Amino acid sequence: MSPTRIPVRLRVNGRPAEGLAEPRTSLVDFLRDELDLTGTHVGCEHGVCGLCTVRVDGVAVRGCLMLAVQADGAEILTVEGLASPDGKLHPLQEAFAEEHGLQCGFCTPGFLMALHELIDDEPNPSEEQIRDVLGGQLCRCTGYAGILRAVQSAFAKLGASPSTESGA
Amino acid sequence: MKPAPFEYEAPSSVEEALRLLADPAIETSLLAGGQSLVPALNMRLARPERLVDLGRIEGLDAIRDENGALCIGAMATKRSIERSALVAQKQPLLHEATGHIAHPQIRNRGTLGGSMAHADPAAEYPAVAVALDAEFRVIGPSGERRIAAADFFVTYLTTALAEDEILLEVTFPERPAGEGVGFAEICRRHGDFAMAGAAATARLEAGRYQDARIVLFGVDATPVRALSQEERLRGEVPSEALHAEVAAAIGAGLEEPPGDQHASPEFRRQLARTVSKRALEAAVARAAKA
Amino acid sequence: MAIEIPKNLDGLPTSQRRFVGRRVRRREDPALLTGRTEFLDDIKLPRMLHCAVLRSPFPRARIESLDVTAAEALPGVEAVVTGEDARRWSHPAASSPDGWGGHCLAGDEVRLVGEPVAAVAAQSRAAAEDALEAIEIEYEPLDPIVDPFEAMKPESPLVDEAKGTNKMLDRVFTWGDVDAAFDAAPHVFRESFRWNRVGANPTETFGAICEWDPMSLELTVRGSIQSASHFGLGRAAVFGLPSNKVNVIATPHGGSFGGRGGTRCTDVACLLSRKAEGRPVKWIEDRMEYLTAGGSQAWDRHYEVELAVDADAKVTGLRVKLVDDLGANGEPYGAICAAKPLAAFTGPYAIPVAAYDLKLVATNKLPSSPYRGMGPPPHFFVLEQMMDIAARSLAIDPAEFRRKNFIPKDAFPYTIPSGNEYDSGDYEQVLDRALELADYAGLRRQQAEARAAGRLFGVGVASAIEPGVFDWNAYAIVGLPGTGVPEGATVNIDILGMISVRVGFAMEGQGQYTLVSQLAADYFGCELEAVRVVPMDTQSAPPSFGPGGSRLGVAITGAVLGACEKIRGKMTRVVAGLMQTEPENIVFRDGKFGIPGVEGASMSVAEVAGTMLARSDLLPPDIDPRPEATHVWTAAGRTEPDAQGRAKSYLTAAQSVHVVAVEIDPETGQTEILRYAVVDDCGTRLNPVVVQGQLEGSVAQGIGAALYEEYVYDDDAQPLTTTYMDYLIPTVNEIPELLRDEVVTPSPFTPLGAKGCGEGAIHTTPAAVLCAINDALAPLGARAREVPATPNRVWNWIQEAGDGNQTPQGEGSNG
Numbered sequence A: 001m002s003p004t005r006i007p008v009r010l011r012v013n014g015r016p017a018e019g020l021a022e023p024r025t026s027l028v029d030f031l032r033d034e035l036d037l038t039g040t041h042v043g044c045e046h047g048v049c050g051l052c053t054v055r056v057d058g059v060a061v062r063g064c065l066m067l068a069v070q071a072d073g074a075e076i077l078t079v080e081g082l083a084s085p086d087g088k089l090h091p092l093q094e095a096f097a098e099e100h101g102l103q104c105g106f107c108t109p110g111f112l113m114a115l116h117e118l119i120d121d122e123p124n125p126s127e128e129q130i131r132d133v134l135g136g137q138l139c140r141c142t143g144y145a146g147i148l149r150a151v152q153s154a155f156a157k158l159g160a161s162p163s164t165e166s167g168a
Numbered sequence B: 001m002k003p004a005p006f007e008y009e010a011p012s013s014v015e016e017a018l019r020l021l022a023d024p025a026i027e028t029s030l031l032a033g034g035q036s037l038v039p040a041l042n043m044r045l046a047r048p049e050r051l052v053d054l055g056r057i058e059g060l061d062a063i064r065d066e067n068g069a070l071c072i073g074a075m076a077t078k079r080s081i082e083r084s085a086l087v088a089q090k091q092p093l094l095h096e097a098t099g100h101i102a103h104p105q106i107r108n109r110g111t112l113g114g115s116m117a118h119a120d121p122a123a124e125y126p127a128v129a130v131a132l133d134a135e136f137r138v139i140g141p142s143g144e145r146r147i148a149a150a151d152f153f154v155t156y157l158t159t160a161l162a163e164d165e166i167l168l169e170v171t172f173p174e175r176p177a178g179e180g181v182g183f184a185e186i187c188r189r190h191g192d193f194a195m196a197g198a199a200a201t202a203r204l205e206a207g208r209y210q211d212a213r214i215v216l217f218g219v220d221a222t223p224v225r226a227l228s229q230e231e232r233l234r235g236e237v238p239s240e241a242l243h244a245e246v247a248a249a250i251g252a253g254l255e256e257p258p259g260d261q262h263a264s265p266e267f268r269r270q271l272a273r274t275v276s277k278r279a280l281e282a283a284v285a286r287a288a289k290a
Numbered sequence C: 001m002a003i004e005i006p007k008n009l010d011g012l013p014t015s016q017r018r019f020v021g022r023r024v025r026r027r028e029d030p031a032l033l034t035g036r037t038e039f040l041d042d043i044k045l046p047r048m049l050h051c052a053v054l055r056s057p058f059p060r061a062r063i064e065s066l067d068v069t070a071a072e073a074l075p076g077v078e079a080v081v082t083g084e085d086a087r088r089w090s091h092p093a094a095s096s097p098d099g100w101g102g103h104c105l106a107g108d109e110v111r112l113v114g115e116p117v118a119a120v121a122a123q124s125r126a127a128a129e130d131a132l133e134a135i136e137i138e139y140e141p142l143d144p145i146v147d148p149f150e151a152m153k154p155e156s157p158l159v160d161e162a163k164g165t166n167k168m169l170d171r172v173f174t175w176g177d178v179d180a181a182f183d184a185a186p187h188v189f190r191e192s193f194r195w196n197r198v199g200a201n202p203t204e205t206f207g208a209i210c211e212w213d214p215m216s217l218e219l220t221v222r223g224s225i226q227s228a229s230h231f232g233l234g235r236a237a238v239f240g241l242p243s244n245k246v247n248v249i250a251t252p253h254g255g256s257f258g259g260r261g262g263t264r265c266t267d268v269a270c271l272l273s274r275k276a277e278g279r280p281v282k283w284i285e286d287r288m289e290y291l292t293a294g295g296s297q298a299w300d301r302h303y304e305v306e307l308a309v310d311a312d313a314k315v316t317g318l319r320v321k322l323v324d325d326l327g328a329n330g331e332p333y334g335a336i337c338a339a340k341p342l343a344a345f346t347g348p349y350a351i352p353v354a355a356y357d358l359k360l361v362a363t364n365k366l367p368s369s370p371y372r373g374m375g376p377p378p379h380f381f382v383l384e385q386m387m388d389i390a391a392r393s394l395a396i397d398p399a400e401f402r403r404k405n406f407i408p409k410d411a412f413p414y415t416i417p418s419g420n421e422y423d424s425g426d427y428e429q430v431l432d433r434a435l436e437l438a439d440y441a442g443l444r445r446q447q448a449e450a451r452a453a454g455r456l457f458g459v460g461v462a463s464a465i466e467p468g469v470f471d472w473n474a475y476a477i478v479g480l481p482g483t484g485v486p487e488g489a490t491v492n493i494d495i496l497g498m499i500s501v502r503v504g505f506a507m508e509g510q511g512q513y514t515l516v517s518q519l520a521a522d523y524f525g526c527e528l529e530a531v532r533v534v535p536m537d538t539q540s541a542p543p544s545f546g547p548g549g550s551r552l553g554v555a556i557t558g559a560v561l562g563a564c565e566k567i568r569g570k571m572t573r574v575v576a577g578l579m580q581t582e583p584e585n586i587v588f589r590d591g592k593f594g595i596p597g598v599e600g601a602s603m604s605v606a607e608v609a610g611t612m613l614a615r616s617d618l619l620p621p622d623i624d625p626r627p628e629a630t631h632v633w634t635a636a637g638r639t640e641p642d643a644q645g646r647a648k649s650y651l652t653a654a655q656s657v658h659v660v661a662v663e664i665d666p667e668t669g670q671t672e673i674l675r676y677a678v679v680d681d682c683g684t685r686l687n688p689v690v691v692q693g694q695l696e697g698s699v700a701q702g703i704g705a706a707l708y709e710e711y712v713y714d715d716d717a718q719p720l721t722t723t724y725m726d727y728l729i730p731t732v733n734e735i736p737e738l739l740r741d742e743v744v745t746p747s748p749f750t751p752l753g754a755k756g757c758g759e760g761a762i763h764t765t766p767a768a769v770l771c772a773i774n775d776a777l778a779p780l781g782a783r784a785r786e787v788p789a790t791p792n793r794v795w796n797w798i799q800e801a802g803d804g805n806q807t808p809q810g811e812g813s814n815g
Ligand SMILES: Cc1cc2nc3c(=O)[nH]c(=O)nc-3n(C[C@H](O)[C@H](O)[C@H](O)COP(=O)(O)OP(=O)(O)OC[C@H]3O[C@@H](n4cnc5c(N)ncnc54)[C@H](O)[C@@H]3O)c2cc1C
Pocket: A046, A047, A048, B029, B030, B031, B032, B033, B034, B035, B036, B037, B038, B039, B054, B074, B075, B100, B101, B102, B103, B106, B109, B110, B111, B112, B113, B114, B115, B117, B118, B120, B122, B123, B124, B125, B161, B165, B166, B167, B168, B191, B192, B193, B194
């Protein structure tokens, strides 16, 4: 029962990357174990917590519910690819730091990647859209208050401000 | 929490997929968005020997208008459905229901076909399909066939699909002019599978019900159509009292609602009343008051 | 020389305080935000193996046979261990109460679903899980012990035959003449309550990497461990190793909240490493393991409570009977959660006498673990409902009833009947602010309108105490005797004046490394960036307990400032020598040593440090030339418990008032929180941003406990909530926006006047939400006596009230 490992070639954070994966290996395990990109975390392995969220060909997906072999040829963005190479934080990261949007920080990479997609898709999202995305990510530390502040501030910084229609 | 080993194939055509699926020597599962199957793999609840990934087959995710009917490929993601102006315009009920399924991060990969084939009793799409008289285009070794939504959902996690068949497309017939639609569900948390939900359509003529449809989910092993109450509404003037009566009858008429740690059978019966009423009221409110 | 640690912010040697007490951005964040912080599962060691654990599917069964030969033969499998190995190589774990611990792998009987039975170390986790399937095991299922009341009956089968009883503890504590108080009271209120199991659920589960060195017989454990030193001592005892041969390296935690148990599987990984000739073995608990068998579950409680109230509406006595279902053993120390209420038994109220009838019962469920708040949150849920029951019955506004019974602000320090002393507070001021912030009067008007329209609108006002800075004596009644919980820091200044602070705990989310930097930077007048915080392993660290019991902020402040003071003392002597004067003439302020009034007589910290390190020939002969000092802080004045368990235990008593408005949908039983206002007083806020974050997170956990979270077992003790689809952690959409304000009465007993505040709002939130729900349901005569108040339960209560099935509310006849 020596499972075959299949080559997987993809681009991660703008650079080509490749490794071997058993068919059963999830994308998040592949990124962490094979490509040593351990910034993406694992919290439940059944799709609920959102810790493993990465962007695959632009869309935010659960890294624990996608097989590495399914991502062959894809363009992946992980938390390691958000800050610029000189270490300057992405405005979203900056906003999380400024608004105390993280405590233990274990959930944070997942939140950042889910929100990163929203920023690209919706320059001016409604509160409802923000909550729809955030609702797919669990955080046990912050009670989400700091995260909501961070999102407001990030969108403000990025030149638009989310509409304040109440979704609460 | 790692899956048992399996092989993986990613065919580029339906024919190839069918051939792989037909091999009796190896237990094979189709993989669509993976949002239901992969959790089951991770927990080793599902243990296929081989996965056949439909994700590399071109054209299975199209959303198109065919003589007024809306045809959606099985591999169309919920996200693409949610964002499709065509869906919003032609099938507002499907569009509205989509927003209730989990969160964007799940909808980005979860497919229409996967939800239909998985047939979770608490899922939104099967109920919507029944409410809208959708038709399932299915292909197997001996060719294509079409299955009406009413016949598709057999029981808990079981459909009319044979093991060697693939769901290709779901067709939603054009809606009659003036129809209003309504959707309601009660979940523990936003985005969760519903404890109970309902999809409804309604058409009025001269202030009276011309026809109405109510389909519940989460309250039995498959979507439940409230046929006798639909019948009962015809020709009536919509009113709060009427809707309450109809809803009460729907609740009372449920055979044996399931019970779990979130909702007892009795409570589900109650929720069925509430969602029936809410969905129906929403549908009437939107129906053209002709 | 006694070390004087400043009692307030003005006591710091700086004229321009830049960091302590200000909103400081956390220094931990950049690494966390970029995914660079190294958590346990990110670590790869050479030759490392991965462990998977075979667990019992039965709550109670005899193991008839166990055969691992097929698993051992699989490719990639390096070691398999079973209960036999555990008995050969290890001892039963310590527990609370004492004697309720076992071996890390089952012997011939399993006592809970998820109990480890065997384990595999293999090349990958997946391969290890494959091998588990090759283990052949036969069980003979036995009837499980599920209900704690049944378990207490003499005819009940026993969870652990050797114990002879399922009662792990059965004691009554009486503080004052309680019977007399109840006999004399014109009003006595009685009620029963149920608090169902909830728990911590940090986003990072537990895990460990264990290395057993077969040559030196030393054990190294890396893990996301809350109290590394304590954990190390436990492992030494389990493996019969000298304590200096167990080294624990705590990795950063992805949250903790008390729920980071996992000693059994850590010990399993140690055994596997030993069997695999010392190769490191990594065990990562997956979420289902966590939910089923980890440090996940706490507080499974059945309460009966009585409150005596006099003619003036003063509460004159409190009786609490608690049956706490602790599960199958005492290893995770969940019992301390039943002991901690002694630290704040009567809450914020001046209740003169009280009694506590405490039964800890064993069943075939997961052993109970600590969780944020450690036990008082259910206690306050109960106490606050009783306060409302009394107020409603006496037709007094619940806020005013509380005001009337508050400990008055001039009564501090105040000793409560259960023996602890509260340091300071101004409860009325906190109440007034909260009522104003929430617009209490407006809410009551809204409620009147809603009620007139037949809607279920409720307002809850609740107050609770957060005991802060724990001491072991608080838990003495469940068998953890002793006093003194140390926290140490070593401050070192290098030749260029750069500061390192060595500590004994890993970061966990409360910004303690930032706090350490704030303290050292303000003390020595440097930038935050000049301070480096270095976590140490247990064999190198200063004495440290680490986070827990709302203590670390206060304790590490004492440790760092104490060490800074020691360096100042040393440097003062050096400077006096160099300036040829007496040390008394040297003043240290704003990072400079000088002689007041003497122009030019000034040396910076860096100059002094440089001189000390480079020119020992210039130093006083008896001085240690390193600009380094260690200080270990412990809370002063803690006392041994008396025969009734009374002790000065927790050093501080933070207080809060929450005002909550809810509306209930009678059709669906759903509770919507319409307004949530919090005012709290936790003394000096060392980093207000962090204190706010702790509060916000704690409210969310409290709302989870009040409305969503529950570990459910079926009648056969099978756990039903084993995934995140079933155990419902609130998302952003379940948490309301908070209105916040604060009152500050510094603690007279602590460094800088700070009080413990890490556990915070969860003490009050479930109480407040349930008060509001009860208020909403009151017109129907329906009563909420159980958490979580799920839609199904709320709907049931409404139905029962409608059916007339609920007995009339609470006041019992007296005498
Ligand atoms: C956290 C979370 C929350 C969720 N919440 C909801 C919710 O609220 N409501 C809801 O409805 N769903 C919910 N889901 C499920 C989600 O919608 C799934 O996407 C969906 O049920 C399955 O679609 P899929 O494309 O992911 O299918 P997969 O998981 O890939 O497949 C599911 C099953 O369908 C079969 N299958 C897939 N495609 C075909 C085909 N074309 N022909 C034949 N058989 C096929 C597969 O073999 C498999 O047995 C949730 C999932 C998660 C992880």
